[in-house]
Amino acid sequence: MIARATGRAVKWRRRGDNALRFIAAVPAGYAVASLWAAALARVLPGSRVGATVAGALIALALCAAAAMYAYGARSGARALLVLCLLGVVAAAIVWASVSASGRL
Amino acid sequence: MIWLVLPLAAVGFLLFGLSTDDHHLRRFGRRCAASSRRAMRIGGWAAIGCCFPLAIDLLGWIFGPIAWAGLTMLGAGVAFVMLNFAPAGLRVRG
Amino acid sequence: MGVGFGVGSPVSRPFRQSQATLHTWSGLLLGWVLFIVFTTGTIAFWREALNRWMRPELPRIEQPMRVLSGAQAFLQRTVPDGQSWYITMPSDRMPVATLFWIPKTDADAPSGRGRRRRGTDTQALVGADGTAVVARDTRGGDFFYRFHFDLHYMPVLWARWIVGVAAMMMLVAILTGIVTHKKIFRDFFTLRRGKGQRSWLDGHNATAVLALPFHLMITYTGLVTLMAMLMPWGAVANYTDEAKISKALFPHVEVPERSNRPAPLVDLVPVVRDAERRLGGAAAYVEVREPGDASARITVTRSPATLLNTRGASVAYDGVTGRPIWQSPPPDGASATAGVMIGLHAGRYADLGLRWIYFLCGVAGTVMVASGLVLWTVKRRERLPDPARPHLGFRIVERLNLGVLGGFPLAVAGFFWANRLLPTADAGRAEREVTVLFVVWGVAFVAGLILRPRWGWQALLGGTGAALIALALFDLATLRPGMFARFLGGDSLWVGTDLTLAVFGIAFLLIARRVARHRPTIRVRTRRAAISMDAMA
Numbered sequence: 027m028i029a030r031a032t033g034r035a036v037k038w039r040r041r042g043d044n045a046l047r048f049i050a051a052v053p054a055g056y057a058v059a060s061l062w063a064a065a066l067a068r069v070l071p072g073s074r075v076g077a078t079v080a081g082a083l084i085a086l087a088l089c090a091a092a093a094m095y096a097y098g099a100r101s102g103a104r105a106l107l108v109l110c111l112l113g114v115v116a117a118a119i120v121w122a123s124v125s126a127s128g129r130l
Numbered sequence: 131m132i133w134l135v136l137p138l139a140a141v142g143f144l145l146f147g148l149s150t151d152d153h154h155l156r157r158f159g160r161r162c163a164a165s166s167r168r169a170m171r172i173g174g175w176a177a178i179g180c181c182f183p184l185a186i187d188l189l190g191w192i193f194g195p196i197a198w199a200g201l202t203m204l205g206a207g208v209a210f211v212m213l214n215f216a217p218a219g220l221r222v223r224g
Numbered sequence: 225m226g227v228g229f230g231v232g233s234p235v236s237r238p239f240r241q242s243q244a245t246l247h248t249w250s251g252l253l254l255g256w257v258l259f260i261v262f263t264t265g266t267i268a269f270w271r272e273a274l275n276r277w278m279r280p281e282l283p284r285i286e287q288p289m290r291v292l293s294g295a296q297a298f299l300q301r302t303v304p305d306g307q308s309w310y311i312t313m314p315s316d317r318m319p320v321a322t323l324f325w326i327p328k329t330d331a332d333a334p335s336g337r338g339r340r341r342r343g344t345d346t347q348a349l350v351g352a353d354g355t356a357v358v359a360r361d362t363r364g365g366d367f368f369y370r371f372h373f374d375l376h377y378m379p380v381l382w383a384r385w386i387v388g389v390a391a392m393m394m395l396v397a398i399l400t401g402i403v404t405h406k407k408i409f410r411d412f413f414t415l416r417r418g419k420g421q422r423s424w425l426d427g428h429n430a431t432a433v434l435a436l437p438f439h440l441m442i443t444y445t446g447l448v449t450l451m452a453m454l455m456p457w458g459a460v461a462n463y464t465d466e467a468k469i470s471k472a473l474f475p476h477v478e479v480p481e482r483s484n485r486p487a488p489l490v491d492l493v494p495v496v497r498d499a500e501r502r503l504g505g506a507a508a509y510v511e512v513r514e515p516g517d518a519s520a521r522i523t524v525t526r527s528p529a530t531l532l533n534t535r536g537a538s539v540a541y542d543g544v545t546g547r548p549i550w551q552s553p554p555p556d557g558a559s560a561t562a563g564v565m566i567g568l569h570a571g572r573y574a575d576l577g578l579r580w581i582y583f584l585c586g587v588a589g590t591v592m593v594a595s596g597l598v599l600w601t602v603k604r605r606e607r608l609p610d611p612a613r614p615h616l617g618f619r620i621v622e623r624l625n626l627g628v629l630g631g632f633p634l635a636v637a638g639f640f641w642a643n644r645l646l647p648t649a650d651a652g653r654a655e656r657e658v659t660v661l662f663v664v665w666g667v668a669f670v671a672g673l674i675l676r677p678r679w680g681w682q683a684l685l686g687g688t689g690a691a692l693i694a695l696a697l698f699d700l701a702t703l704r705p706g707m708f709a710r711f712l713g714g715d716s717l718w719v720g721t722d723l724t725l726a727v728f729g730i731a732f733l734l735i736a737r738r739v740a741r742h743r744p745t746i747r748v749r750t751r752r753a754a755i756s757m758d759a760m761a
Contacts, residue, residue, distance in 0.1 A: 178229060
């Protein structure tokens with residue numbers, strides 16, 4: 027009985043973990059990449075058009091990297107946490123930069 | 131002219147392939163000795179190393195790297211087909 | 225998946241294994257879309273060649289400038305006061321100019337919408353003699369090009385999102401594939417034939433590693449072509465209005481205001497010659513705004529056939545005096561990078577030899593995707609508790625593999641056959657060819673659901689092979705002037721294309737024979753025997 031109950035708990039923990047990894051890999055990964063696309067477009071040197079394009083080029087690679095990290099991390103919760111922190115950093119850069127110098 | 135890169139790359143990859151145990155045994159009838167393996171690897175690297183400067187010299191810095199990448203891949207493909215699809219009787223004696 | 229975790233935390237697992245899981249699922253979920261995108265994209269490397277091959281009536285290759293003056297004569301006769309003319313220049317791959325025009329917008333014209341819809345009366349193929357060439361109505365190689373990213377029977381935006389997401393999953397699958405198989409670079413010379421799962425794995429590895437630079441390049445640059453849609457957030461952060469960035473990215477001469485003072489249009493040939501000198505390469509597109517008016521303006525864009533960056537430079541001229549008035553500024557570093565990446569993806573700059581390399585790499589990519597999808601079932605079949613009655617997920621993947629990997633090539637063969645067999649004079653023929661493709665595919669799919677997989681594979685692969693070989697023979701018998709006469713006249717297109725089709729046909733037949741001779745591996749047999757013995761006991 028106990029063995030079966032533990033088995034079920036382990037199974038549910040694994041399912042929860044997989045769900046968190048999926049959330050980290052797909053929606054969170056895309057959101058973080060998007061925020062960094064915006065942040066890089068604001069802070070990269072050179073013309074605004076150039077920085078915008080360069081930011082998007084890098085963000086596409088970030089998307090793939092985020093998915094790989096989400097599945098490679100020690101746990102799904104940890105992956106989600108790290109990605110959220112990275113997103114917050116990028117959002118702060120965008121917010122600071124836009125409120126300082128506005129948009130074209 | 132740029133097609134010169136192709137046989138060079140193919141030879142390089144053939145040497146790499148023949149330095150592995152499986153292919154060496156199949157084509158030479160014996161296991162690969164450590165010394166000949168090293169020689170083959172060095173030869174392979176030398177052949178493939180020559181491809182890049184050759185391609186740059188022939189086509190310049192924009193289309194040279196592209197032709198180099200393409201022909202190196204094609205050379206690896208040629209080597210792969212030769213190693214795996216050449217008749218089993220095709221052997222080197224000695 | 226995740227079977228082998230240790231006693232400790234159920235969630236911690238080695239990095240490589242986690243990446244293998246990701247590799248499996250990111251490759252599988254949209255794998256069938258990827259297969260179609262890879263197949264059509266690979267065929268689309270021969271877009272111009274197929275445009276011509278599917279219109280055997282076209283005249284032989286002419287001097288581009290002679291065709292241009294023929295095109296101008298045609299347009300001046302047909303739409304002297306049109307709003308704009310678009311001329312796609314002939315090239316060494318296309319003997320005629322492709323013309324498209326927008327008639328003058330008249331306030332009292334009886335609603336121009338109905339006339340514009342079919343578009344047949346606002347476009348033409350025109351040769352050097354200034355008359356419209358009568359060729360069968362077909363979408364030719366352009367069909368594969370559009371299908372590659374716009375799919376069919378669905379809104380373009382949806383299709384591009386589906387293709388974009390599939391491409392991202394492909395990128396993840398390639399990267400995780402590299403991480404997972406630590407020995408791929410050492411193993412890639414090895415192909416163990418006739419060894420079941422091992423052979424599939426070797427084939428998957430070989431096609432992946434041999435063309436790995438191509439696969440990475442084509443997938444990433446493919447994402448770059450859809451970048452404005454997939455990743456617009458940098459633009460949102462920098463610009464208040466979308467128009468501002470597109471103006472900065474694609475600089476364009478301003479549209480003239482019609483003056484309504486008639487003035488003859490300058491001869492286009494010297495203008496285009498001058499533009500080619502200024503742009504440093506052959507011209508691809510000529511746009512004329514307000515021809516026959518004093519405000520007429522000509523824009524000439526450089527051909528991507530000689531340039532890596534697809535965002536070709538352009539020059540604008542006054543249409544009456546023929547004097548240059550504007551030239552596009554040199555692109556910014558990062559935009560040039562993006563343009564070069566798109567150029568690398570489309571390969572329009574590639575000459576015949578390099579185009580063959582592109583094509584062969586595309587074939588390798590298609591085989592890689594297909595073998596990966598088959599590998600999923602091969603791996604799991606050996607682990608099925610009862611191979612006679614597999615679980616639902618297994619059966620879905622198996623049937624989808626059959627219907628897509630086996631069915632789609634047959635549908636493409638059907639498309640080519642429709643091009644040869646549908647009556648050439650029919651209206652709406654181009655769309656009917658496409659319908660044939662989907663009908664054949666639908667029938668193949670249903671056959672794949674009904675037949676036992678083994679028979680299904682044989683029927684679809686064998687059918688594709690036979691159809692392709694028969695197509696080459698049909699051309700040999702019916703093409704007039706014949707393909708060898710054309711070859712001796714300096715035009716190798718028909719011989720080359722039909723020979724390629726025949727080679728692919730033979731390859732399909734060989735694979736079909738291989739499937740017919742295949743016996744399930746001994747491991748499965750012993751297990752099945754064990755199960756039946758259990759049942760008897």
